Amino acid sequence: MTPHEPPTNPVAQLRLVVETEDFDAALAFYRDALGLAEKAAFQNEGDARVSILDAGHATLELVNPAQRAFIDQVEVGRPASPTIRVAFQVPDAETATRTLVEAGADLVAPPTVTPWRSRNARLNAPAGLQLTLFEELETEEERIQRMGFGTTEDRTNG
Template sequence: MTLQQPPKQLRLIIETDDFDSTLHFYRDVLGLTEQPAFATDGEDRVAILNIAAATIEIATPTHVRNIDAIENAPSAEGPTLRIALEVDDTEVAMTSAKESGLEVIAPSTRTPFETINGRVQGPAGWQVTFFQELETLQERTSREGFTTDAHRRR
C-alpha cells in the first residue's frame, strides 16, 4: 500500500549533549530560521530550524566511498551520519564553519558532476557537506551518467 499523498516535510532530529553549540552552528552560522517548537522546562530543549527544501539521498557504501574519493575526504568505517546542504558559495560556508571552530574534513573541491563540495565535522557527530550547484538540474540531466535508478537498471 502506498500513501495517497507523499510526506509533507522531512525532519532530521539531531540529538546532542551540546545543544548550544549545535544550535549556534545551524541557526547562527548557517542562518537557518528557527520556528516555534514545544518543550517543557529545564533540560527539555528543542529547536526546529527551517530550510527551503529537503531531499533524501539513498546511497550504497560503494557510492559513498566514491564521493569520499572525489571530495578528497577520508572514508569512515561503516555508515556515517552526514548532512549535505546546498549553499550559494561553498567557500563562504567553509570559512564560516572554520571560524566557528569546526574541523575541515575535505576542502572545497570541484566535482565531475559540476558542484563545488566541501566537508566539515559538524556538531553532534554529523558530517556536513556544503555543495554549490554549478549547473541547473535540466543541464545536469542531459549529461551522461545522470538518470534515475529505475532507468539505470533497465
C-alpha cells in the same frame, strides 16, 4: 503521468532529529553561523529543549557502499563518511565553509569541484554531524543530459 513526472508524495516533510549535549553551541552553529531560520522552539520541564530549524527543501539520498566510497574519494581523498552525513546546498561553498570553520567546525576537506559539477566541502560539525556543503555549478537540466545522470526509471527503461 509522464515519464519524468514524480508520483504524488505522501510525505510532507523530512525532519532529521539530532540529539546534542551542548544544545546552545549547536543552535548557535546551525541557526546563526549556517543561517537556518528557526521555525519553532519548545521548552519543557527539566530544561528539555527543541529547536526546529528550516533547512529548505529536503531530500533523502540513498547510496550503496561503492557510491559512498566514490563520494569520499572525490570530496576528501580517503574514506571519511559515517553512516549518516548531512548535506546542505549553499550559494557559495567557499564562503560558507570559511564561516562554519570560524564558528567551530573542523575542516575535513576544502571545497572541491566534483565530477557531478558541484563544489563540495566536508566538515565535522557540532552535534556529532559530518556535513557536506555543496554549491551547484550547473542546472539540473544541464546535469541530466550528461552520461550517468538521470533517474532509476531512465536507466531501466532506457
